[in-house]
Amino acid sequence: MKKEIKDLNNKLNFIQELVISLLEEQEEEWLDSTDIKQRFHFSESKLYRLRTAKAIPFTKIGNRYYYPKTYFNRLLLQQIQEDK
Template sequence: MKKKSGTSMYDDEMLNTILAVFEEIVNILKENQNNDSLFYDSANVKRLLNISDSTLFRIRKSQDIPYVKIGRKIFYPKSFFINTLKK
């Protein structure tokens, strides 16, 4: 691919602006990776406890595990697992 000779100052400014925006996006994504969420979803809990869908359903229905349902998705507080596994 040939590069045009004589790029305008506007093109250089636009490129610098785009690069700055991408750099900001990358920094935000890196910060979000370090911040753990406060909840696990069902897939995380099943993987953590090595259980099936039906087992998680039974545990949830027996009220042995706290959960929050938002729409059709179920979330489990991370603090419950941290405190339970410490004991």
């Protein structure tokens, strides 16, 4: 029994390392405010409210805000699944 648990732990560790390495290989694509407003029909004030409420992840570079594309893709998928 102990050997089986040890083998499972080793396999789990291997899978975790593999997932982490795959995630590190992917470069995050970022969208600017204009992209978000066009794709999701958000107003500037809605983006501002979401940022100040820390409801969406973002980063600011200079005077521009950028948002991770994967976050909004997941958000869309959730909405599609909820609409079913």
